[in-house]
Amino acid sequence: MNKCVFGPVPSRRLRRSLGIDLVPYKTCSYDCIYCQLGRTTCKTLERKEWVPLDLVVDEVEKRLDSQPDYITLSGSGEPTLFSRIDELVDRIKEMTTVPVAILTNGSLLGDKDLQRQLSKVDLVIPSLDAGHETLFRLVNRPHESLSFEQVLAGLVSFRRQFTGQYWLEVFMVAAYTAFEAELAALHRCVDLIKPDRVQLNTVTRPPAESYAIPISRERLEKMPENHYSAQSLTFGKTTVGLRDAGLRPAWASSRAVSGGPTIDQNADQSPAQRPGRGRGGPPWMGGRQGGGPPWAGGGRWRGGRGPDAMFEADREIFHSLLEDHQQIRRTVTKRRDGVETVTESDDPNVALAIQGHVAAMRRRVEKVEPIHMRDPLFAGLFGKAAKINMQVTKTEEGVRVVETSDDSYVVKLLQAHAEVVSKFAANGFPEARQNHAVPEERP
Numbered sequence: 066m067n068k069c070v071f072g073p074v075p076s077r078r079l080r081r082s083l084g085i086d087l088v089p090y091k092t093c094s095y096d097c098i099y100c101q102l103g104r105t106t107c108k109t110l111e112r113k114e115w116v117p118l119d120l121v122v123d124e125v126e127k128r129l130d131s132q133p134d135y136i137t138l139s140g141s142g143e144p145t146l147f148s149r150i151d152e153l154v155d156r157i158k159e160m161t162t163v164p165v166a167i168l169t170n171g172s173l174l175g176d177k178d179l180q181r182q183l184s185k186v187d188l189v190i191p192s193l194d195a196g197h198e199t200l201f202r203l204v205n206r207p208h209e210s211l212s213f214e215q216v217l218a219g220l221v222s223f224r225r226q227f228t229g230q231y232w233l234e235v236f237m238v239a240a241y242t243a244f245e246a247e248l249a250a251l252h253r254c255v256d257l258i259k260p261d262r263v264q265l266n267t268v269t270r271p272p273a274e275s276y277a278i279p280i281s282r283e284r285l286e287k288m289p290e291n292h293y294s295a296q297s298l299t300f301g302k303t304t305v306g307l308r309d310a311g312l313r314p315a316w317a318s319s320r321a322v323s324g325g326p327t328i329d330q331n332a333d334q335s336p337a338q339r340p341g342r343g344r345g346g347p348p349w350m351g352g353r354q355g356g357g358p359p360w361a362g363g364g365r366w367r368g369g370r371g372p373d374a375m376f377e378a379d380r381e382i383f384h385s386l387l388e389d390h391q392q393i394r395r396t397v398t399k400r401r402d403g404v405e406t407v408t409e410s411d412d413p414n415v416a417l418a419i420q421g422h423v424a425a426m427r428r429r430v431e432k433v434e435p436i437h438m439r440d441p442l443f444a445g446l447f448g449k450a451a452k453i454n455m456q457v458t459k460t461e462e463g464v465r466v467v468e469t470s471d472d473s474y475v476v477k478l479l480q481a482h483a484e485v486v487s488k489f490a491a492n493g494f495p496e497a498r499q500n501h502a503v504p505e506e507r508p
């Protein structure tokens with residue numbers, strides 16, 4: 066039975082890739098919120114022979130007749146934690162001319178011994194998801210001994226001595242990375258690293274944390290490979306700024322929506338000085354699971370005068386759903402005491418966004434943190450938030466929501482709201498710009 070080698074699997078970048086898993090599940094120096102493998106169970110910087118070299122070589126040899134385009138060191142965690150990569154690569158190259166690639170989080174690339182070991186690898190694909198310490202800790206949740214500056218210096222240092230292909234992958238997560246200031250900070254890092262290519266990616270498989278939401282496909286696809294641009298996107302006859310300059314990232318606390326600190330200003334502060342430092346926990350869940358997110362709990366609707374800390378994050382998800390409205394299906398069933406809705410999508414990214422949005426709205430109802438108050442129906446609904454019971458159940462492709470109330474007028478509000486949400490799903494942005502009437506209240 067094969068234990069270390071899998072595939073070949075189809076890969077957008079590497080075509081038919083024969084994968085080699087060099088660490089046990091799930092051993093990594095990071096614990097990324099978007100990791101498709103789930104949460105890291107062994108967070109370590111220890112480099113050792115996690116699996117026997119001879120076993121790996123033996124398994125690779127047996128799979129060479131599968132004619133892969135690449136043999137790729139990757140798998141159940143961070144492959145550079147394997148301490149005998151140089152010997153492995155040498156032995157692979159004695160058997161075949163198939164090029165060898167490694168997918169790495171890049172955290173150890175400053176290690177001189179690792180640099181030497183990787184010198185015979187044909188293609189190194191490291192990742193960098195943040196342009197500064199705060200976001201690095203939020204998105205990648207690295208081993209406590211790692212710092213952003215150290216990792217960045219390693220990525221730069223590796224480039225200077227590595228003569229093979231070096232492709233940097235940037236993983237974008239809505240409400241974290243997808244802001245102009247964040248992209249600008251990343252862009253500065255890319256300029257320092259000087260990779261041969263930059264490749265953008267986003268959440269396409271179930272992530273470790275449900276609040277790791279993909280950015281919309283348009284935003285990703287319209288950014289050309291090999292070029293990292295954060296200016297504008299054109300699709301059809303429409304050109305939009307990639308980021309609303311007024312938007313600020315979720316981690317950046319609840320100061321004014323526009324005119325907030327730039328990333329450079331934040332970078333002058335130590336992580337401990339920055340607002341809301343911490344890890345884990347979605348912005349849109351009321352509970353602060355795993356210690357709670359840095360910015361959760363600080364979000365208060367300040368007397369109804371302005372947006373709370375989660376406003377931008379919640380709006381980002383809502384807008385992504387409006388963009389993808391044609392991929393959303395919805396059923397509404399009225400009940401005597403309220404309404405039951407099922408909102409789903411065949412697209413797993415959209416399904417994740419639906420779940421994130423509903424969790425955000427439940428938090429807002431429970432905490433009475435209104436949003437979309439320009440619309441009379443939403444203002445009326447949030448005005449009765451204390452009388453709303455909301456039960457949310459995740460489905461395979463979205464959510465089932467049961468909203469009930471003992472108050473017959475609130476039942477009417479809930480049913481009217483459910484119909485309007487169905488119109489959002491049917492019509493997208495044009496519907497969201499409309500105001501919607503509140504039901505008449507019987508005396």
Ligand code: SF4
Nearest residue numbers: 093095096097100170
């Ligand atoms: S570096 Fe890779 S394996 Fe490690 S937690 Fe992040 S996504 Fe998962």
